[in-house]
Amino acid sequence: MSGAAQSGGIDFEGLLRQALSPVDPPERLSERLESTLETLTETAFDELDSWEISAMRDPRNWVRPVVAGAVATTAGAGLVVMRARARNRSRKRNQRPSDPLELIERTVRDLAEEARHLLDRD
Amino acid sequence: MDKARLDADFTELYKAHLKDVYSYSYYRVGNHHDAEDLTEQTFLQAYRHFERAQRESDGRPLRPWLIRIAHNLAANHYRDRARRPQTSLEETEPTQPVRTMHTTEDLVEGRDELSRILEGVQQLPDERREALIMRFALGMDNREIARALGKTDGATKVLIHRAIKQLEEIVKTEEAIS
Numbered sequence: 121m122s123g124a125a126q127s128g129g130i131d132f133e134g135l136l137r138q139a140l141s142p143v144d145p146p147e148r149l150s151e152r153l154e155s156t157l158e159t160l161t162e163t164a165f166d167e168l169d170s171w172e173i174s175a176m177r178d179p180r181n182w183v184r185p186v187v188a189g190a191v192a193t194t195a196g197a198g199l200v201v202m203r204a205r206a207r208n209r210s211r212k213r214n215q216r217p218s219d220p221l222e223l224i225e226r227t228v229r230d231l232a233e234e235a236r237h238l239l240d241r242d
Numbered sequence: 243m244d245k246a247r248l249d250a251d252f253t254e255l256y257k258a259h260l261k262d263v264y265s266y267s268y269y270r271v272g273n274h275h276d277a278e279d280l281t282e283q284t285f286l287q288a289y290r291h292f293e294r295a296q297r298e299s300d301g302r303p304l305r306p307w308l309i310r311i312a313h314n315l316a317a318n319h320y321r322d323r324a325r326r327p328q329t330s331l332e333e334t335e336p337t338q339p340v341r342t343m344h345t346t347e348d349l350v351e352g353r354d355e356l357s358r359i360l361e362g363v364q365q366l367p368d369e370r371r372e373a374l375i376m377r378f379a380l381g382m383d384n385r386e387i388a389r390a391l392g393k394t395d396g397a398t399k400v401l402i403h404r405a406i407k408q409l410e411e412i413v414k415t416e417e418a419i420s
Contacts, residue, residue, distance in 0.1 A: 132410055133378075139359040140379040145264035145281065146274065153256075153282050 252292050256285060259305055262380045263312055269375045270316045272364070280319065284312040305382070306389035313372060313390060355413075358420075362412035370405035377402055 260281070267280040288295070288311055295307050363371055369391065376382040376390060388398040 139356040
């Protein structure tokens with residue numbers, strides 16, 4: 121291979137390495153990726169919303185999300201942090217709910233999201 | 243493995259290889275817009291299957307797996323839309339491929355030469371082009387490229403050798419014409 125690369129006294133592989141130099145990703149990409157992850161979880165909630173909320177009315181359905189929530193609570197690193205940051209940004213925009221029912225609904229929503237992540241992993 | 247550990251590992255993978263995936267995507271699709279989409283989709287796909295990949299990797303680096311995801315998504319992208327890169331890299335990003343040039347004296351001549359090489363890379367058959375991107379843009383060794391392309395190490399070595407030979411021929415022809 122090096123014979124081909126050096127043919128004619130030209131370091132062809134060197135030129136190829138220059139031509140294909142690594143490209144820095146734009147800074148907005150990381151933010152966009154985090155945002156997409158956040159959107160995915162929200163979309164997942166929208167899909168789950170109707171049955172999840174109604175299912176939560178039945179105490180027999182409380183176990184799985186509560187376990188998922190407990191597991192998620194112990195997860196303090198990595199993407200969980202990314203998601204939490206994104207969620208906090210979103211919450212700052214929307215302010216804290218004054219209505220207790222709304223607060224409960226949000227809590228249920230978070231548990232449903234985490235439950236979905238755990239189920240995806242299975 | 244618990245979720246916290248898994249997420250922390252995925253974050254490490256993301257930080258370590260964002261540039262690799264982006265570089266691969268950029269040279270594969272030929273523009274920043276689609277490269278961003280492809281990079282994003284690659285990491286989302288990777289996140290979904292990360293636990294299994296980590297379990298099955300047996301401690302081996304996951305970069306080839308990550309690049310393989312990008313490779314498959316790029317193939318789907320072209321198959322679904324029945325399209326190839328419509329503009330050459332240097333037309334869309336004139337300074338990007340040559341920004342590592344060391345001297346301004348060489349810039350004009352070097353730009354021509356590097357442009358011809360990039361054009362030549364785009365003319366290669368898909369598999370040869372991808373192998374060269376992995377080798378030269380990402381610095382992957384034969385074993386990593388073999389894993390990413392689902393080939394043996396020997397077949398990969400031959401593939402890269404033939405890709406370089408073909409590219410040299412293309413560039414020589416272009417030089418002769420111009």
